[in-house]
Amino acid sequence: MAKSRRLVDMLMFINTKRTFTAKELAEEFGLSVRTVQRYLLDLSELGLPLYSEKGRSGGYRVLKNRILPPILFTEEEAISIFFAYQALQYYHDLPFDAGIHAALQKFYVYLSEETKKKVDKMSAHIAFWNPKRNLDTPYLRELLEASLAGKYVEFLYDSQTGQTRKQVKPLGIYAHNGLWYCPAYSCDKQKVLLFRADRIHSLKVLEKDENMSLTLKGWLETEPVNSQPISLKVTLTHEGVRQCKGVPWLENHVKVARDGNGYIDTITDGNELNYMASFFYTLGAHAFIEEPQELIEKICYHAEETLRHYKNEAGTKDE
Template sequence: MNRIDRLTAILLSLQGGKHSAREIAQRFEVSRRTIVRDIQALSEMGIPIIAESGSGGGYSLPADYSLPPLALNLHEALLLRLALSSLSQLSELPFKQARESLLDKVQALLPKREHDNLDQLAQALSLDLPKRPYPTPFLDQLLESVRNQQWIEVTYRSENGVSEQTLLPMHLSSSAGLWYCEAYSSERQAMRIYRVDRFLSVREATAPQLLEPPVDSIPREHPSHPEIRIKLTARGVLRLEHQPYVAHLIQRTENGEGWLCMRWRPEEYDWIVRTLLQLGTEARVLAPEDLRLRVQQAIKDLAEHYQM
């Protein structure tokens, strides 16, 4: 990174909050002395940088200071356009109109002489997401519920049928072209993950009387969850590499075989069972016993289903 780019990046960083010279130096992989000189150069340009010494000190900008519009270089514009274009493959998107206007702004912030180059690079690259024809009409409402910590009453369609539930949405995420809502269920007194396209209705609700207050979701890899150990053949390793949730957890051996060692919520074992059925004899569960028995039962159920 040349000095002009670094000065711009430092200025953008300071607009986000106070940082010490050491923190800035570590981020840009330069010496603390270099950062001090950069701060001095910015001050000489008329930037009102506030310097605080002592413990907890650092550099910052006045709260009412705003940067003038900055031009993007070709690669910055390409990354933004690539990300925004890939989002258009989702069936629904929060603030859909904002995405369109932001694409126009990205184009406007790039020097005109680079417009043709941007179009050529954008045609040479793509980020593909699976296209799902499932509408999610309550996506914006769920996002507002997360932001406002608003309880909702929902009608939800799952594999077990249609149910009425009272939820406190905590987080929204997208994976493999589908939207998911992580929420605290009043009925189950626990966190659950819901497919957003399976909500049939969503309406505001008053907070219910709970036995225990809602807590943030415990991550899958938390030590309190059972440890799963699965032996994989070489072919099993190659096939499981396509699963985004677990591909990074595969431990490969020299002969191409491997192990899948991880911790997982027991209430989400159904997904693992379905994945293992797809692998067939290319995978074998060694632990925990509960998961191994669930796979055995699923195989028996499948065999009975196809008996003539």
């Protein structure tokens, strides 16, 4: 058997055993103990994190996490994985211990020379980009582990009204637009609430647990339930259509006419009027709200507040 093939077989065997002796490997593969030790040295140089324990009952132990057995990728698969993994480097924190640059470098080393040249050339022309945020999100791992274990957590959360204490059951975490989010079930509200992970402080995992059929994937794929349904009707210019198409909660509700203008006619959640007012206010004349009236009033209030602010600033400078 070729040495390369024997190394692969030995690597897969070690990955299942975790702790072993050179004698066990020698018996398993029909080799001498000295040959096995040379093979282990080769595997260690390739990146297998081995720890040698001295003494009569000593042996070898694989450090840290289990390693993956060799996987054969096509050139296109390898390139797509390389660039997709690069997207993680834009996140300030991750829920797992992984050095992005070290992992990418390790992946890059084992690419063929031809593939390396292709990756080097493509690096200047493609990126899975996210806005680079410098917000600390120290509890990503705790949120993820609590969701996996079905545990509740308690934390302080920065909301519009200040810091409030929450007891919730996380469904998981997801990344979007450079930020981490955690949907979690609240017993008090009897529904799933969405939290920004960077606004979570002083988290602790509670002993309380509960089996729930709802998962993060299920929640993301479920249409939101409007607890206070109201009619939303908006006329949009071409630019208004473009802006609304780029917003996840609106893109499926935008109808486009032949001239490029459009409109929205749907049912939405009245509890989100403040958020909607802030969004449509930024569109200015590119969106005309027909209903609800309360949304129109909130947008007018935003405009009046802005006008009053700048008038006050102008008056202060005149004095």
